[in-house]
Amino acid sequence: MSKKKGNAADLAPSKEEKKGLGQYILGFFLLLYTLFCGLPILLVFISAFTDEKSITQNGFSFFPEKWSMAGVNSVLRYGSQLLTSYGITIFVTVFGTFLGLLVMSMFAYSISRKDFRLSKFLSIYLLIPMLFNGGQLSGYVIFTSYYHLKDSLWLLILPLCVTTMNVIILRTYIANSIPNELMEAAKIDGAGEYRTFFQITLPLLKPSLAAVGFMMATAYWNDWQNALLYITSDNKKPLQLLLVNIQKSIEFLLNNSNVPASARAAMGGNIPQYSSTMATVLVVIGPIMIVYPFFQKYFVKGLTVGSVKG
Amino acid sequence: MKSFLENTWKHRAHVVMALPAFLILFFIMYVPMAGLVMAFKSFDFSKGIWGSPWCGLDNFKFLMASKNTFISMTRNTILYYIIFTGLGTFLNVVLAIAIDQFVFKKVAKVMQTIMIIPVFISYAAVQFIVYAFISTDTGILNNTFDMGIRFYSTASWWPLILTIVKIWNSVGYGSVLYMSVLAGIDTELYEAAQIDGANKWKQIWHITLPSLIPMITVMLLLSVGNIMRSDTGLFYQVTRNSGVLYSTTQVIDSYVLNAIFKNSNFGFVSATSFFQSIVGLLLMLFANGMVRKVSPDDALF
Numbered sequence: 001m002s003k004k005k006g007n008a009a010d011l012a013p014s015k016e017e018k019k020g021l022g023q024y025i026l027g028f029f030l031l032l033y034t035l036f037c038g039l040p041i042l043l044v045f046i047s048a049f050t051d052e053k054s055i056t057q058n059g060f061s062f063f064p065e066k067w068s069m070a071g072v073n074s075v076l077r078y079g080s081q082l083l084t085s086y087g088i089t090i091f092v093t094v095f096g097t098f099l100g101l102l103v104m105s106m107f108a109y110s111i112s113r114k115d116f117r118l119s120k121f122l123s124i125y126l127l128i129p130m131l132f133n134g135g136q137l138s139g140y141v142i143f144t145s146y147y148h149l150k151d152s153l154w155l156l157i158l159p160l161c162v163t164t165m166n167v168i169i170l171r172t173y174i175a176n177s178i179p180n181e182l183m184e185a186a187k188i189d190g191a192g193e194y195r196t197f198f199q200i201t202l203p204l205l206k207p208s209l210a211a212v213g214f215m216m217a218t219a220y221w222n223d224w225q226n227a228l229l230y231i232t233s234d235n236k237k238p239l240q241l242l243l244v245n246i247q248k249s250i251e252f253l254l255n256n257s258n259v260p261a262s263a264r265a266a267m268g269g270n271i272p273q274y275s276s277t278m279a280t281v282l283v284v285i286g287p288i289m290i291v292y293p294f295f296q297k298y299f300v301k302g303l304t305v306g307s308v309k310g
Numbered sequence: 311m312k313s314f315l316e317n318t319w320k321h322r323a324h325v326v327m328a329l330p331a332f333l334i335l336f337f338i339m340y341v342p343m344a345g346l347v348m349a350f351k352s353f354d355f356s357k358g359i360w361g362s363p364w365c366g367l368d369n370f371k372f373l374m375a376s377k378n379t380f381i382s383m384t385r386n387t388i389l390y391y392i393i394f395t396g397l398g399t400f401l402n403v404v405l406a407i408a409i410d411q412f413v414f415k416k417v418a419k420v421m422q423t424i425m426i427i428p429v430f431i432s433y434a435a436v437q438f439i440v441y442a443f444i445s446t447d448t449g450i451l452n453n454t455f456d457m458g459i460r461f462y463s464t465a466s467w468w469p470l471i472l473t474i475v476k477i478w479n480s481v482g483y484g485s486v487l488y489m490s491v492l493a494g495i496d497t498e499l500y501e502a503a504q505i506d507g508a509n510k511w512k513q514i515w516h517i518t519l520p521s522l523i524p525m526i527t528v529m530l531l532l533s534v535g536n537i538m539r540s541d542t543g544l545f546y547q548v549t550r551n552s553g554v555l556y557s558t559t560q561v562i563d564s565y566v567l568n569a570i571f572k573n574s575n576f577g578f579v580s581a582t583s584f585f586q587s588i589v590g591l592l593l594m595l596f597a598n599g600m601v602r603k604v605s606p607d608d609a610l611f
Contacts, residue, residue, distance in 0.1 A: 019413055022510070023412065023413055023414070026408060026411060026412055027412060027414065027417070029408065030408055030409065030412060030418070030421055031421070033405070033421075033425065034421040034424050034425060036478065037424055037425045037427065037428055037478060037482055038424040038427070040428075040439045040442075040443070040478070041427060041428070041431070041439075043439065043442055043443075043450075044438075044439060047442060055448055056448065058453065059445075059447065059448040059449060059450060059452070059453040060442040060443070060448055060449065060450050060453075061450065061453075062450075102330075103330040103331040103334065104331055106327035106328065106330065106331065107327070107328045107330075107331035107332070109324075109327060110321075110324035110325070110327045110328040111328065113321065113324055115317070115321075116317070116321045116324050117314055117317045117318065117321075118317075118318050118321065118324075118325065119324075122328055122332070123611075124611070125332070125335070126335070127610060127611055128339075128340075129335060129339035129340070130535075130594070130610070131535070131590075131591050131594045131595070132343060132587060132590070132591045132594075133339060133342065133343065133587060133590075134339075134341075134342030134343045134344070134345045134346050134583075134587065135342070135346070135566065135583035135584075135586060135587055136563065136566045136567060136570065136583070137345075137348070137566055137569070137570060137576070137579050137580055137583050138342045138343075138345030138346055138348055138359075138580070138583065139338075139342040139345070140570050141345060141348070141353075141355075141359060142341055142342050142345050142359070145355060145358060146341075146358070146359075147337070158334055158337070158338050159338055161334055161338075162331045162334045162335055162338070167331070192323070193323030193324065193327075194323060194327075197327065218430050221432075222430070222431070222432030222434075223432075224432055224433070224434040224543065224547070225542060225543070225567070229567075229570065240432050240434045240435075243432075243434040243435055243438070244434050244547070247434075247437065247438070247547075247550065274448065277438055278438065278442070281435045281438050281439070284432075284434075284435055285430075285431050285432075285435050288430045288431070289427065289430075292426075292427065292430055293423060296423060296426070
């Protein structure tokens with residue numbers, strides 16, 4: 001794909017000649033859309049460093065009257081929970097992504113073996129969850145009252161671990177981009193099945209693994225729903241649940257204007273403030289913003305390979 | 311049969327390698343499917359799914375009895391699907407063509423990077439950003455234009471708000487797929503068209519668009535299977551799950567999520583879930599059948 005793209009750019013002098021007015025108009029509209037996408041994110045940065053009073057008096061603004069580090073500082077102050085949550089989110093993301101990549105690529109490799117008769121059954125077995133699923137309620141009841149996994153990190157990891165679409169992407173890549181002869185040759189040289197997979201197939205699968213892995217990592221990082229459903233104890237709360245909880249406590253204060261003053265005072269440190277809330281949002285979305293540009297080329301490629309079969 | 315067993319034994323290493331994913335799918339996806347029998351039971355947490363007594367179609371009668379809720383959330387689910395898919399696909403294609411036509415490639419690259427970022431921000435975070443724009447007292451919109459609109463208690467604004475948020479979130483990412491198709495178009499086609507005197511618009515109309523049609527068709531058809539499912543975060547988080555807004559923001563998935571938290575109405579919810587799963591299955595089979603006709607290579611099975 002990338003080669004073709006390079007060629008298209010080289011072979012298009014006709015396009016280069018026409019840097020006329022049309023191009024600038026097009027550029028203007030693209031810029032507008034870029035701003036539409038980028039400005040809300042910029043607002044998070046600005047608000048996180050805005051003085052709290054500026055927000056309560058004048059509202060959120062791209063040009064705040066007064067800057068302040070107070071919001072960021074207050075986030076850092078309730079540090080230990082933030083650190084725990086960061087740890088949980090990182091652990092779940094890293095462990096889940098690696099586990100998922102390993103089991104999915106092994107599955108994808110197995111079902112792409114040509115004379116393996118069971119692979120037909122396994123392919124159908126893989127597809128059915130895409131067509132039909134039990135829904136949230138039945139999953140909730142099964143996971144909590146049959147598996148007894150309530151408040152277990154496994155429920156943050158396993159539900160996002162194996163997805164049909166990702167296995168299909170990996171399988172397509174194995175079938176189309178890894179020459180079968182290589183695997184055959186390794187076997188003739190005396191490598192066993194496992195060794196062939198881990199030493200020949202897996203390294204060649206890297207571009208696809210990077211693409212799928214990044215999408216999985218994002219899904220893990222951003223998952224709030226499973227956390228909200230299953231996680232109850234503070235030392236297992238991931239970052240997204242912190243965000244949800246902040247919102248819940250704001251809601252609580254708004255809906256209970258008759259909360260006695262003493263209770264409000266007791267909640268003192270916890271009453272979420274605009275700038276510190278935005279600082280928390282910043283802390284939660286920051287790592288993805290930083291990592292994403294490095295993975296962009298992989299997932300653009302991986303997306304292409306996976307969806308356009310062949 | 312014997313040769314099948316022999317073949318399986320010969321491939322025992324592959325069986326072992328497929329096993330972990332097989333088991334995860336089994337426990338996470340397959341067992342909950344069986345849980346759908348809840349729709350025909352009078353569910354009691356203490357007795358569990360299989361221990362609870364059967365109640366025939368009572369749950370579905372309940373569903374029919376409270377049909378206003380049911381109809382409104384089903385209608386919302388389907389309408390949002392249509393708006394998001396229709397407008398989304400259109401914008402995906404327009405954006406892909408626009409970026410492809412833009413000759414300043416380095417600038418385009420940076421712009422595209424920014425356009426894709428929103429898809430990586432969770433709705434739990436997005437809702438705070440949305441709040442900063444539309445809250446009554448501190449929101450940028452109300453302050454800049456002095457409108458004083460109480461967005462969070464006016465249901466009629468939300469189809470628009472949710473559509474804008476959804477577009478912000480997904481269009482940049484969605485266009486990547488179409489751009490990869492555009493990158494694959496043979497440039498000789500454009501050159502030939504130019505020699506024949508076709509201008510840019512004509513080239514887009516006669517070369518670019520037709521080459522995108524197969525991909526558009528396949529993507530649309532495949533999405534049909536998901537009509538009954540929604541982006542739960544969008545409807546649950548961004549609306550702050552506000553009851554006042556339910557008439558335009560409640561979809562099946564967010565309703566079920568709420569019911570689980572409130573621990574209530576499981577009969578109604580299980581019937582709804584059952585309905586959702588069955589309709590989803592039928593639509594998926596239909597969609598795949600259609601894809602099979604249009605472009606067999608892209609069919610799922």
